[in-house]
Amino acid sequence: MDRDFDGKVAIVTGGGAGIGRACAVLLASRGAHVVIGDLHQETALAVVAEIEAAGGSAIAVVGDLSDPSVVERIVTLSVQTFGGVDVLINNAGIMDDMSGPHEVSDVIWERVLRVNLTAPFLLTRAVVPHMLARGHGAIVNTASEAGLRGSAAGTAYTVSKHGVIGLTESAAVIYRDKGIRVNAVAPGGVATSLEVNMMPDAMGLSVISGYTANVGRVAQANELASVIVFLASDAASNVNGAIVPVDNGWCAI
Numbered sequence: 001m002d003r004d005f006d007g008k009v010a011i012v013t014g015g016g017a018g019i020g021r022a023c024a025v026l027l028a029s030r031g032a033h034v035v036i037g038d039l040h041q042e043t044a045l046a047v048v049a050e051i052e053a054a055g056g057s058a059i060a061v062v063g064d065l066s067d068p069s070v071v072e073r074i075v076t077l078s079v080q081t082f083g084g085v086d087v088l089i090n091n092a093g094i095m096d097d098m099s100g101p102h103e104v105s106d107v108i109w110e111r112v113l114r115v116n117l118t119a120p121f122l123l124t125r126a127v128v129p130h131m132l133a134r135g136h137g138a139i140v141n142t143a144s145e146a147g148l149r150g151s152a153a154g155t156a157y158t159v160s161k162h163g164v165i166g167l168t169e170s171a172a173v174i175y176r177d178k179g180i181r182v183n184a185v186a187p188g189g190v191a192t193s194l195e196v197n198m199m200p201d202a203m204g205l206s207v208i209s210g211y212t213a214n215v216g217r218v219a220q221a222n223e224l225a226s227v228i229v230f231l232a233s234d235a236a237s238n239v240n241g242a243i244v245p246v247d248n249g250w251c252a253i
């Protein structure tokens, strides 16, 4: 299993930090050519350097993946540089400001839906023809506890992550006989910079404590990466359309 991704090409969105970084490093250590897509050049290039220093293979595409031209660029570059796309980890995401439907602004609604849901859709639409041409592929989407219930975030984030689960299940069924598997993880609390990067910093302390009460132990990013990479691997060859909570039992409450 050590080099089970040898020669495979994996796009990891949000690969410059947090869960995406952990996925990129793990995939590269198991032999994949990794294509990191991220908004931030400095962190994306730092992960490329980290992978190369460990003997792995990676490139970075810097840009906003909710922009169709950036999506086209990352897929074209993956094909030109490494010959195709075998794995897509749709992981980049942003938090909202925990606002409810009566208070959420147009800006937050549109930005959160665009980054968290439209970007994974655009990437899926762009990579699937390459996977169909090869007769195989694995897509893993990072949903959230907020994709399973209404109590983990604000309305925009919750709706976006419910949408990610819909995208996952729809694609899993549509491509099930074509060699492409599509699964998702639903993380609970993970120690990353997601909350620091939260859209406005308007999240009140009372909301934070209500949210953290159910989280339990906060996971490290590599505890998510191990499950995401498992779902992308041949070890999960009959797992398709699964939404896997990685949340220390939060979903069991």
Ligand SMILES: NC(=O)c1ccc[n+]([C@@H]2O[C@H](COP(=O)([O-])OP(=O)(O)OC[C@H]3O[C@@H](n4cnc5c(N)ncnc54)[C@H](O)[C@@H]3O)[C@@H](O)[C@H]2O)c1
Pocket (backbone or CB within 6 Å): 013, 014, 015, 016, 017, 018, 019, 020, 037, 038, 039, 040, 043, 063, 064, 065, 066, 091, 092, 093, 094, 095, 115, 142, 143, 144, 145, 186, 187, 188, 189, 190, 191, 192, 193, 194, 195, 197
């Ligand atoms: N951290 C948690 O507690 C938690 C819980 C549930 C779900 N998630 C989900 O996990 C995923 C990864 O988040 P994280 O916790 O690692 O956060 P993070 O902020 O540490 O990393 C997210 C990465 O995505 C990049 N990114 C954001 N918007 C982008 C865009 N438009 N285009 C390209 N890159 C973009 C950021 O630059 C960053 O490098 C997200 O989808 C998030 O919703 C996180």
